[in-house]
Amino acid sequence: MLTDIDRAKYKEIACRIRFDVIKMTYHAGSGHPGGSLSLVELLTMLYFKHLVHKPIDPNWSGRDRLVLSKGHACPALYAVLAESGYYPREEMWTLRKFGSRLQGHPAKDKGLPGIEVSTGSLGQGLSIAIGMAISAKMFEHRDNRIFAILGDGEIQEGQVWEAFMSASHFKLDNLIAIIDNNNLQIDGYVDKVMCIYPLKEKLQAFGWRTITCNGHSLDEVDKALEIAREKTGKPTVIIMKTVKGKGISFMTNKAEWHGKAPSREQALIAVTDLGYPENVLDKDIN
Amino acid sequence: MTIYEEHGWKMVPSRNGFGLALRDLGETHPELVVIGADLTESVRANYFAEKYPERFFNAGIAEQNAATIATGLALSGKIAVFSTYGVFAAGRAFDQLRTTICYNKANVKIGGAHGGLSVGPDGATHQALEEIALIRVLPNMVLIVPADSEETYKATVAAIEQIDGPVYIRFGRSPVPTITNKDTPFEVGKALTIKDGSDLTIAACGSCVAESFLAAEILDKKGISARILDIHTIKPIDKTAIELAARETGAILTVEEHQVYAGFGSAVAEVVVQTCPVPMHFIGINDRFGESGSPRELTKFFKLDYENIALQAIKLLERKF
Ligand SMILES: Cc1ncc(C[n+]2csc(CCOP(=O)(O)OP(=O)(O)O)c2C)c(N)n1
Ligand SMILES: [Mg+2]
Numbered sequence: 001m002l003t004d005i006d007r008a009k010y011k012e013i014a015c016r017i018r019f020d021v022i023k024m025t026y027h028a029g030s031g032h033p034g035g036s037l038s039l040v041e042l043l044t045m046l047y048f049k050h051l052v053h054k055p056i057d058p059n060w061s062g063r064d065r066l067v068l069s070k071g072h073a074c075p076a077l078y079a080v081l082a083e084s085g086y087y088p089r090e091e092m093w094t095l096r097k098f099g100s101r102l103q104g105h106p107a108k109d110k111g112l113p114g115i116e117v118s119t120g121s122l123g124q125g126l127s128i129a130i131g132m133a134i135s136a137k138m139f140e141h142r143d144n145r146i147f148a149i150l151g152d153g154e155i156q157e158g159q160v161w162e163a164f165m166s167a168s169h170f171k172l173d174n175l176i177a178i179i180d181n182n183n184l185q186i187d188g189y190v191d192k193v194m195c196i197y198p199l200k201e202k203l204q205a206f207g208w209r210t211i212t213c214n215g216h217s218l219d220e221v222d223k224a225l226e227i228a229r230e231k232t233g234k235p236t237v238i239i240m241k242t243v244k245g246k247g248i249s250f251m252t253n254k255a256e257w258h259g260k261a262p263s264r265e266q267a268l269i270a271v272t273d274l275g276y277p278e279n280v281l282d283k284d285i286n
Numbered sequence: 287m288t289i290y291e292e293h294g295w296k297m298v299p300s301r302n303g304f305g306l307a308l309r310d311l312g313e314t315h316p317e318l319v320v321i322g323a324d325l326t327e328s329v330r331a332n333y334f335a336e337k338y339p340e341r342f343f344n345a346g347i348a349e350q351n352a353a354t355i356a357t358g359l360a361l362s363g364k365i366a367v368f369s370t371y372g373v374f375a376a377g378r379a380f381d382q383l384r385t386t387i388c389y390n391k392a393n394v395k396i397g398g399a400h401g402g403l404s405v406g407p408d409g410a411t412h413q414a415l416e417e418i419a420l421i422r423v424l425p426n427m428v429l430i431v432p433a434d435s436e437e438t439y440k441a442t443v444a445a446i447e448q449i450d451g452p453v454y455i456r457f458g459r460s461p462v463p464t465i466t467n468k469d470t471p472f473e474v475g476k477a478l479t480i481k482d483g484s485d486l487t488i489a490a491c492g493s494c495v496a497e498s499f500l501a502a503e504i505l506d507k508k509g510i511s512a513r514i515l516d517i518h519t520i521k522p523i524d525k526t527a528i529e530l531a532a533r534e535t536g537a538i539l540t541v542e543e544h545q546v547y548a549g550f551g552s553a554v555a556e557v558v559v560q561t562c563p564v565p566m567h568f569i570g571i572n573d574r575f576g577e578s579g580s581p582r583e584l585t586k587f588f589k590l591d592y593e594n595i596a597l598q599a600i601k602l603l604e605r606k607f
Contacts (some may be wrong), residue, residue: 028407029407030406030407030408031407071411096409096578097407097578097579098577098578098580098583098584098587099577099579100578102580103409103410103577104407104408104409104411104412104578105408105409105410105411105412107409107410109575118410118411119411120408120409120410120411120412121373121374121378121411122347122376123347148421153324153346153347154347155348156324156345157347157348157350158348158350158351184345185324185347186324186325186326186327186328187324187325187326187327187344193324193344193346194324194344194345194346194347194348205428250394251303
């Protein structure tokens with residue numbers, strides 16, 4: 001359990017990250033708010049508690065690695081990176097603009113500190129993480145962890161199951177996959193479009209240790225990440241129950257908010273939903 | 287008013303033509319089935335899916351499976367259309383296209399959506415700049431890159447009604463000027479002369495045809511007469527029209543929203559050097575990835591805009607024999 005003080009602190013950060021996602025996509029005029037908002041509590045607990053990293057030394061070799069396999073959710077990643085101090089906050093509002101380091105999907109070659117790898121073509125991130133986990137475990141003999149964040153629609157890709165199979169085969173207990181189980185993809189509900197369930201049973205059959213949690217409970221996410229870090233001889237997957245568009249009234253659990261930016265009026269409603277005065281949309285927080 | 291509107295061209299995404307054609311053909315072709323991959327509306331397959339839900343199959347985010355399911359349907363007598371973004375249709379499912387679809391000469395039509403820079407702010411990962419190169423090397427494959435929505439409609443109809451075998455149609459996301467109309471002729475494998483001219487030829491495909499036409503207007507004012515060819519079918523390419531253009535105009539500039547290496551310009555050059563070698567210049571993406579930005583910004587940045595096309599045409603003329 002988090003202390004009341006810590007919980008309040010993380011809650012405040014999470015709220016700001018949501019604001020950042022809204023403001024970024026509003027300024028960009030396009031982007032992916034839905035699947036960014038479902039990751040907010042996870043990324044908050046990772047970047048501000050569990051992830052071993054040094055924002056002042058982004059390439060520090062002892063760091064944990066994080067692969068955002070569902071690359072379209074990069075607004076949330078860009079926000080926690082700015083909040084962690086990897087790059088200046090003002091730069092966030094250049095998202096998706098010509099010449100920005102904040103590309104529509106994470107772009108390693110643009111040099112934004114904290115971006116481990118370019119992603120955006122779904123289904124490949126877990127394999128990247130496996131390669132990193134093999135290297136860390138078998139060649140560098142480091143005790144860091146490799147995280148891969150996947151969408152639930154994303155795991156319809158066959159490659160993901162090739163990866164699931166190989167991670168347990170290679171006994172990668174330094175590997176932690178996290179599935180953002182918001183049950184939505186572009187065309188609608190995941191179980192209607194192409195059913196992936198029962199998920200836990202499938203993953204166990206593939207040789208993974210499974211943990212399930214409510215992805216919007218800071219306490220549950222905290223606990224899941226703590227357990228996941230323990231080494232058991234198997235790779236670990238956290239099946240995180242989430243709500244796409246979480247925190248913003250009109251985006252909540254709506255497929256249409258997968259890849260669309262809020263208008264000014266909608267952004268103002270969103271800011272109010274988050275408990276901020278409307279003027280922060282232009283002035284910024286603080 | 288934009289220069290496109292001044293010409294009375296309606297701005298429509300070419301993907302609309304694909305969707306409308308599928309919807310219309312669904313009625314007359316009960317054997318038509320469509321396979322999607324979680325991008326039903328994006329590729330405009332929703333027009334068909336809403337009307338014929340029993341003949342639409344969503345494979346989810348699984349392009350390799352989708353392409354291969356399409357093959358099985360085709361080998362069972364269906365006309366199977368598989369559509370997703372070009373990066374995934376041509377890239378992710380390449381081996382399936384090669385060995386399963388093309389080697390079997392399966393009657394599968396591939397709708398390669400979001401071709402070129404038209405997906406703008408999504409950035410490099412989603413900007414398909416390699417499909418022409420990838421697809422045109424495949425035996426048994428027909429490759430069409432229509433100029434606008436009307437032409438995409440006709441290409442889709444032709445692919446389904448006239449061709450028994452694999453066809454890849456590349457179309458875009460953002461609105462582009464509709465420069466052809468219902469009565470403009472369309473024949474697979476036959477280039478369309480958009481404007482005749484004698485000093486040089488500008489050969490283009492896709493959205494670059496309209497830009498090339500605008501460039502020709504600038505050139506006209508300078509007393510340079512440019513022939514504009516809309517080479518919508520890149521495979522089989524119209525050798526006759528290209529050879530004639532080389533003989534009659536003596537210089538060929540190619541324009542494509544695609545990598546220059548192994549792309550459209552290369553396909554044209556393959557004909558030119560083997561029939562009537564003349565100086566050529568290739569406008570396209572020069573061996574780099576795309577960027578986030580608005581499609582218009584990117585068109586300018588990558589020098590695919592009519593002003594640069596006109597400039598390069600003038601430079602090319604200096605090299606004429
Ligand atoms: C290989 C591939 N196919 C298709 C897409 C287009 N696409 C982007 S996001 C998305 C839906 C993702 O759904 P999910 O994984 O559930 O993500 P989330 O709900 O967390 O946003 C699709 C189909 C892609 N980026 N990559
Ligand atoms: Mg999802």
